[in-house]
Structure formats: C-alpha cells, structure tokens
Amino acid sequence: xxxxxxxxxxxxxxxxxxxxxxxxxxxxxxxxxxxxxxxxxxxxxxxxxxxxxxxxxxxxxxxxxxxxxxxxxxxxxxxxxxxxxxxxxxxxxxxxxxxxxxxxxxxxxxxxxxxxxxxxxxxxxxxxxxxxxxxxxxxxxxxxxxxxxxxxxxxxxxxxxxxxxxxxxxxxxxxxxxxxxxxxxxxxxxxxxxxxxxxxxxxxxxxxxxxxxxxxxxxxxxxxxxxxxxxxxxxxxxxxxxxxxxxxxxxxxxxxxxxxxxxxxxxxxxxxxxxxxxxxxxxxxxxxxxxxxxxxxxxxxxxxxxxxxxxxxxxxxxxxxxxxxxxxxxxxxxxxxxxxxxxxxxxxxxxxxxxxxxxxxxxxxxxxxxxxxxxxxxxxxxxxxxxxxxxxxx
Ligand SMILES: Cc1ncc(COP(=O)(O)O)c(C=O)c1O
Numbered sequence: 001x002x003x004x005x006x007x008x009x010x011x012x013x014x015x016x017x018x019x020x021x022x023x024x025x026x027x028x029x030x031x032x033x034x035x036x037x038x039x040x041x042x043x044x045x046x047x048x049x050x051x052x053x054x055x056x057x058x059x060x061x062x063x064x065x066x067x068x069x070x071x072x073x074x075x076x077x078x079x080x081x082x083x084x085x086x087x088x089x090x091x092x093x094x095x096x097x098x099x100x101x102x103x104x105x106x107x108x109x110x111x112x113x114x115x116x117x118x119x120x121x122x123x124x125x126x127x128x129x130x131x132x133x134x135x136x137x138x139x140x141x142x143x144x145x146x147x148x149x150x151x152x153x154x155x156x157x158x159x160x161x162x163x164x165x166x167x168x169x170x171x172x173x174x175x176x177x178x179x180x181x182x183x184x185x186x187x188x189x190x191x192x193x194x195x196x197x198x199x200x201x202x203x204x205x206x207x208x209x210x211x212x213x214x215x216x217x218x219x220x221x222x223x224x225x226x227x228x229x230x231x232x233x234x235x236x237x238x239x240x241x242x243x244x245x246x247x248x249x250x251x252x253x254x255x256x257x258x259x260x261x262x263x264x265x266x267x268x269x270x271x272x273x274x275x276x277x278x279x280x281x282x283x284x285x286x287x288x289x290x291x292x293x294x295x296x297x298x299x300x301x302x303x304x305x306x307x308x309x310x311x312x313x314x315x316x317x318x319x320x321x322x323x324x325x326x327x328x329x330x331x332x333x334x335x336x337x338x339x340x341x342x343x344x345x346x347x348x349x350x351x352x353x354x355x356x357x358x359x360x361x362x363x364x365x366x367x368x369x370x371x372x373x374x375x376x377x378x379x380x381x382x383x384x385x386x387x388x389x390x391x392x393x394x
Contacts, residue, residue, distance in 0.1 A: 004249040004316070004325060010198030013323060015289075015315035018197035019282045023181045027189075028197050028285075030104065035203050038103050039096075051095050052210065055128070056085045058092075060211075062218035062374070067346040074367035077228070078349070078377045079215055081240065086151075088352065088379030089208060089240045090121035094190055096207035098125040101188035108132045108187045112176040114141055114169035114236060115307035115354060116148025117379055118192030123157035133157040136175040138168040141306045147383050166300035169236070169310045173284050193237025194314030197285030201242075201314045208243025215374055216247055223372055230365070232257040233376035234357040235274075235328070236307045238314040240378040245326070255327065257365075258317060259358045261303030262330035272301035273330035274313045275321050283311070288318040304333040304387065307354040307379075335360040337391050340381065352379030353387060 010016050018028050052058040060080045069076045081089035109126050113119030119135040126133035139161045152159050162171040180189045194201040220226040233241035235258045248254040263271040278289040290312035291299040303309040320326035340356035355378045
C-alpha cells in the first residue's frame, strides 16, 4: 500500500485516527471493521457501479477546454463532475455510503452540509432508498445557498439550522456529530468530505476515487498518455481533491495542486486557507491541520464559497502537504469570482464558486505548451447564480 494511503491503524503519517467520544465508539468501530469487506462484496460493487452509471450519469466527461487552453498556452482538460446528477461530485460518495448504511441495517440518515451539495446528494439517495434524512446546515449557508435548501426539502429531508459559531460548515458538522451521539443505534452519519474519524477519510476517498480512475483512462484515449502533468482541485474538507489525486498519488511525475480559499486574503483575518494559517490539532474526530488560536480554540473561517468555508482539511491532505507530495495554495474570493466568470465566457460553463477557486490557480502557474493539465470541475454554478449576479452587478 502506498505511504499516502491510510495505514492499518487509521493514520496518514501523524494524521488521522479516530478521536471520538465514548458514546460513538461502537458506531465508529463497526464501520472500521466492516467497511472494506462490504465494499469488496460483488453485490455491493455491482449496485454501486450500476447506480453511478444509470443514476449519476458516469463516466463524467473529460472535456478539452479549447479556449481556456489557448488562454493559458497549454492543454487544459476539465473533469466534468458538474454534469453529475445533483450537480457535483458529492453524489459519488452518498451513493456509496447509502449502500453501506443499508448493509449495516441503518434506518435513519444524518448529514452536514456547507454549500448544500452534499445535503442535496444525501437527501437524493435517501429518497431513492426510502430512508429518513436529517441535514444540518449553518444558518448563514441556508441563506446563501437557498436553492439547495429547497431541493433538500422537496426530496423530503428535514433541514436543521446550526446556530452556533460562524453558523457555517464547522458548526453544522458539530450538530451532526451531536445527533449521532444521541442516536447511535439506528443512524448512519454520511459525512460529506474526507474528514472525520477513521474510516471516513478513507472510505470517502475510495468512493471519490472514481474521478481519477476515469481521468486516467479518458486522458489516455484523448492524448495517448494516462498521466497528466498537473491535476488541480479545490479543497474544503478535500473530497473532490482526494478523488482527483487518488490514482496519481504514486505517480511522482503528476503534480498535485490543492487550492484552498483565501477569502479576503490569507492575512486579512477572514480566510479559510488552512495550510497557510493552520497548525496540527484535532477537529471533528481526526488529527489534522486546522486554523486555531495558540490555546487550541478553532478560528472561525471565512470564504465566499460555502463549500470551502471550513477551518480544517482531511488528514490525508495534511499528510500530502506535510510530506511535500502535494502543493497547497490559496485563492481569494475576488480571484475565484473572476475565474468563474472567465470560464463562463470562454467555455459556456458556469462553475460552482468552489470549483472557480481551482480554475483561478491556472492564472498563477507557468505551463509548457505540451503539458496536460486536468482541473476537477467539482460542481455547477446554478446554486451560486445569486452570488455571481450580486458580485458582478448583473
Ligand atoms: C461543488 C463543490 N466543490 C467542492 C466542495 C468542497 O468539498 P470537498 O473539499 O470535500 O470536495 C463542495 C462542498 O460543498 C462543493 O459543493
């Protein structure tokens, strides 16, 4: 096994583990003991692959963005996770986890959400399977991602507002963990990113690894080469990036670029640039890097993008950063919004503001004309239209 994957103790280098209250031990332990065996079952694989194909619409295309490539004088490909059912990569993971929950005999599903994409993807698979669904979402995010709140409700989910802290993703995750502690027997918590106690970071990365699995094959079909020179992805907790990196981790010629949200600027006091500002510590059940005060209080993050507005990153990312295998950078609100508009005008694709952060990084890099650069277009911008309109004054 690669040194960039989780070890048998649940760690990535010094990061990871399962730091949970005693009440949650049985749940987390059950998952740890069963997830790999369940994912290996033929019937699980068959159902997962069938749903990815016929329900999600996979494989998602690898699109050669001609005008964007001309602009950056290189070859830019977009991995079109925005074309998935429900509009983002999040559905890859929720399909996997709902099948896991079924096999664990769970009847009730809970989730946290920031941009609402994971909440929608969870509400969707619960409707598909006829399971009860409760989604925790920060009050601020409920306001800035209103279309997704409506979609969740239409699917039959209960959306509960998280009112503490910055009223965003971190606070929603706290509420979801609290719910799980109170309902340990019948409930499965579908975490939406590569965060949380072991085995979540690994199991979410495995479900998202379809992104790089397909990319290798599709790039080979298009260019005769399986390995791109660069892959770029935005990082909130880090699940689309983990999926985009997965099958390239042990290919040193592939540069892995992870893009965090700098908000109003890394030094502005209003940022979510975790690797630039953070230190090692424990958040939401795992040891990683997080933004915290010298005495260990979590610093409230800020980003215009609800999905990147998180003070930590998953433990695998902390390890990729610390080991130097990945390059971690950050992009401000303004840079992301401009990149989102640019993609719209050059390619006729409106990206999610999260994905716009990854696109904005292209501007900062020097490519060779023959390079193959893959950007994970993690989601579509429908949910962000209001924000784009307000920002640009349309
Ligand atoms: C479209 C989109 N991209 C990216 C993210 C960030 O999540 P992650 O870092 O887990 O991919 C989100 C989160 O909601 C999202 O909706």
